[in-house]
Amino acid sequence: MKRLLSAAILSVATAIAAQAQDDPQTGGTLNLVVQPEPPTVMLGINRLGPVSYVGSKIYEGLVTFAPDMTPLPKLAKSWDISDDGLTYTFHLQEGVKWHDGEPFTSADVVYSFGEYLPEAFSRTRGVMDRVEEISAPDDRTVVFKLKEPYAAFMIIFDSTGGTIVPKHIYEGTDIFKNPANETPIGTGPFKFDEWSKGRYIHLVRNDEYWQDGRPYLDELYFHIIPDANSRAIAFEQGQVDVLRGGDVENIEVNRLGDMEGVDVTTDGWEFYDPLAIINVNTRHEPLDNPKVRQAISYALDREFMIDAVFGGFGKPAYGPMTERTPYYDPEVLTDYSFDMEKAKALMEESGVEAEGGVYATLDLMPLPYGETWQRHGEYIRQQLKEIGIETNVVSVDVAGWVERTTTGKFDITTNFTYLLGDPAMGVGQTYRSNNQLNRGTAANVDGYENPKVDDLFAEGARTLDPGKRQEIYSEAQKIISADAPVIWSHQMEYPTVYRSKIHDLITTAPGLNEGFADVWIEQ
Numbered sequence: 001m002k003r004l005l006s007a008a009i010l011s012v013a014t015a016i017a018a019q020a021q022d023d024p025q026t027g028g029t030l031n032l033v034v035q036p037e038p039p040t041v042m043l044g045i046n047r048l049g050p051v052s053y054v055g056s057k058i059y060e061g062l063v064t065f066a067p068d069m070t071p072l073p074k075l076a077k078s079w080d081i082s083d084d085g086l087t088y089t090f091h092l093q094e095g096v097k098w099h100d101g102e103p104f105t106s107a108d109v110v111y112s113f114g115e116y117l118p119e120a121f122s123r124t125r126g127v128m129d130r131v132e133e134i135s136a137p138d139d140r141t142v143v144f145k146l147k148e149p150y151a152a153f154m155i156i157f158d159s160t161g162g163t164i165v166p167k168h169i170y171e172g173t174d175i176f177k178n179p180a181n182e183t184p185i186g187t188g189p190f191k192f193d194e195w196s197k198g199r200y201i202h203l204v205r206n207d208e209y210w211q212d213g214r215p216y217l218d219e220l221y222f223h224i225i226p227d228a229n230s231r232a233i234a235f236e237q238g239q240v241d242v243l244r245g246g247d248v249e250n251i252e253v254n255r256l257g258d259m260e261g262v263d264v265t266t267d268g269w270e271f272y273d274p275l276a277i278i279n280v281n282t283r284h285e286p287l288d289n290p291k292v293r294q295a296i297s298y299a300l301d302r303e304f305m306i307d308a309v310f311g312g313f314g315k316p317a318y319g320p321m322t323e324r325t326p327y328y329d330p331e332v333l334t335d336y337s338f339d340m341e342k343a344k345a346l347m348e349e350s351g352v353e354a355e356g357g358v359y360a361t362l363d364l365m366p367l368p369y370g371e372t373w374q375r376h377g378e379y380i381r382q383q384l385k386e387i388g389i390e391t392n393v394v395s396v397d398v399a400g401w402v403e404r405t406t407t408g409k410f411d412i413t414t415n416f417t418y419l420l421g422d423p424a425m426g427v428g429q430t431y432r433s434n435n436q437l438n439r440g441t442a443a444n445v446d447g448y449e450n451p452k453v454d455d456l457f458a459e460g461a462r463t464l465d466p467g468k469r470q471e472i473y474s475e476a477q478k479i480i481s482a483d484a485p486v487i488w489s490h491q492m493e494y495p496t497v498y499r500s501k502i503h504d505l506i507t508t509a510p511g512l513n514e515g516f517a518d519v520w521i522e523q
Contacts, residue, residue: 024503026216028521031240033231033247034201034222036398041192041201042181044112044163045120052160053244054222056513057203058099059186061159062090062109065509067270069326069421071154072508075104075164075187076142085149085464092140096210098166099185099192106136111167113144116175122440123425127156149462151469152422158271158510159188161420189215189517198224209517216520228370232256241502244512245269245494249372250311253495261500266313266493268511273324273419273426275317276489278380279405280412283447286352286360287411293484294336295346299383301338306490309375314490319481320427322491325419327460327470332478336488343387357388362411364391368401376414376489405445408437416492417442421509423473428457431480448485 034050043055062076071079076090096104114134118125130153133145146153156162164187169180184192187210190203201222205215223240225231232248234240235256245266248256257264280287280296287293302316315323319333352359364384366377381391391412396404404410420426429435429442433449456476463469496512498505501522508514 024216024518024520025523026213026520027218028216028523029219029221030217030242030502030516030519030521031221031223032242033225033234033240033244035225035231035247037198037224038201040181041195042184043160043186044116044165045176045181047121047160049246052513054201054203055163055184055186056159056188056510057190057220057515058184058188058192059159059163059165060188060515061162061164062092062157063154064158064514065271065421067267067509069270069509071157074159075109076157085151086146088144088146088153090142090144092142093210094140096187097208098168098187099206100166100169101208102166102168104164104166104187105139106142107139108164108167109142110134110136111171112164113162116165116170117162120175121161123429124156124161127153127425149464150424151461151464152420152424155421155425159515160510160513189515190220193219200224211517214517215515216518217516220516228252235497241499242505242512243497245313245496246369248497249370250313250495251372253311253313253497256497257495262497263500264495264497265506266495268496268506268509269492269494270324271421271509271511271513273322273421274416274492274494275320275322275419276314276414276416276492277430278412278487278489279410279415279446280485280487281408281410281446282485283408284362284411286350287362289350289352290483291346291350292352292359293487294334295343295350295387296384296389297336297484297487298339298343298346299387300336300380300487300489301383302490303338305376305379309372309379310490310492311372311495313493313495315493317488317491319477319488320431320486321419321423321473321477324491325423325427326421327423327473329470329474329477332474333481334484336484340386347387354388358390359388361390361392363394365394365396365401365404365410365413367414367416368396368398373414380412380414402441405441406438406443408445408447414489415441423476424457424461428461431476431485432457446485448483450479450483450485453479 038050040046041054043059060075063071064074066072077093078091080089118128130146130150131144132147135143189206189209191206193204194202203220205218228248232252235243282288306314318336321328367373384391418426431453433454436444456472460469460472503520504518
């Protein structure tokens with residue numbers, strides 16, 4: 001067995017802890033914004049952004065991740081991985097209690113991954129299908145035995161993909177209707193106190209948290225403020241202390257960041273690695289034609305789009321990974337730098353017949369996540385018109401967008417996907433032919449099918465040697481970039497605006513979806 005919690009990992013953890021001043025101050029209230037209002041804060045059954053933001057303070061996973069995606073201890077204090085990559089042994093923290101006072105043991109982990117999470121979360125279910133057996137030799141040890149190596153296995157053990165839930169509350173129940181979902185019980189640094197619908201969610205300090213002296217804060221308020229303008233005003237007036245990316249329009253960020261006693265950072269998204277994309281339904285003509293898709297890609301001035309629409313936050317993307325993604329290889333990508341003449345030429349070469357200068361009229365469904373995404377859709381509409389594609393803008397609410405996207409009832413829609421720290425986990429889901437409709441918005445909703453790409457992602461997932469994985473994923477990127485089954489918009493950057501008096505707000509790769517045990521406020 002090789003010991004994974006090595007001196008290198010401990011040094012990373014020590015470096016992160018060193019970011020704090022020597023004397024963190026205890027006490028205080030942190031005022032945050034959660035938007036839109038989440039349907040639940042029970043992280044085990046829902047992982048939408050607002051749910052993850054609140055629920056990650058209540059629930060924990062076995063590990064978290066440093067900004068470079070090195071695993072760090074959480075409910076697991078250490079772990080071993082066998083040389084053949086088939087056996088993962090986790091050694092659990094001692095003295096951990098659930099918020100109702102019951103002890104946390106290995107039985108909770110076995111239940112969570114063996115029964116609860118496979119029922120609640122499709123991504124974890126897909127990974128657990130690779131597991132032959134989960135066992136608990138004692139109350140502090142859990143062993144996972146895999147059927148074959150899976151290089152991205154550790155990724156599922158963070159608080160969002162691997163939410164540990166109390167067996168004594170959920171076993172033998174309908175997990176989706178369990179009354180405990182309304183008053184969630186976790187092991188995290190904060191406990192659920194109150195949810196005033198339409199106003200706020202209130203969490204209070206867990207005085208029996210397993211990390212001595214933490215959390216430092218007394219309470220968290222997640223305020224529910226319906227529109228971006230009001231959220232900006234609330235921050236300006238001191239009613240809230242932190243704004244996540246998306247809480248206000250990006251064009252407001254620099255103005256708010258210039259206020260005295262305010263800082264801005266784009267750190268804390270390394271785990272999610274968000275990539276903005278334009279889904280094009282390859283089942284529909286003329287989007288089934290690669291030259292048409294390539295023409296659309298060349299017709300977008302990404303630099304202009306990032307500056308004018310996204311407030312300067314982002315970098316152009318021309319393939320299925322970002323520069324943050326392991327095994328990213330820019331040398332193999334087709335260079336889709338803005339070239340309107342090339343875009344028009346490709347449309348002429350496509351074989352699609354034009355009538356009155358119009359090749360097609362398609363529905364364009366912008367992501368309904370606020371003004372920025374509406375402007376993004378309008379820019380795409382203008383550029384498509386330049387190459388002879390007319391569009392009808394389809395306006396839907398979030399539920400309608402999800403339903404239409406996941407069932408293939410669209411021509412073109414804007415979207416973003418999380419790449420999740422490893423190509424085997426977050427990249428392949430968008431391009432594998434066996435992961436198409438009715439599998440969530442991060443699936444292959446475009447209908448792309450390429451057997452060679454399927455084989456490469458399967459091989460990359462079970463290959464442990466980094467050099468061989470690089471060769472595999474470089475080949476996959478080259479093929480996908482040329483095929484353009486989706487149009488890559490940009491590597492997203494989410495700015496967090498916060499008061500300078502708040503310390504250690506973002507220290508790990510999950511960023512604001514961390515538990516906040518180490519956050520403190522300078523009084």
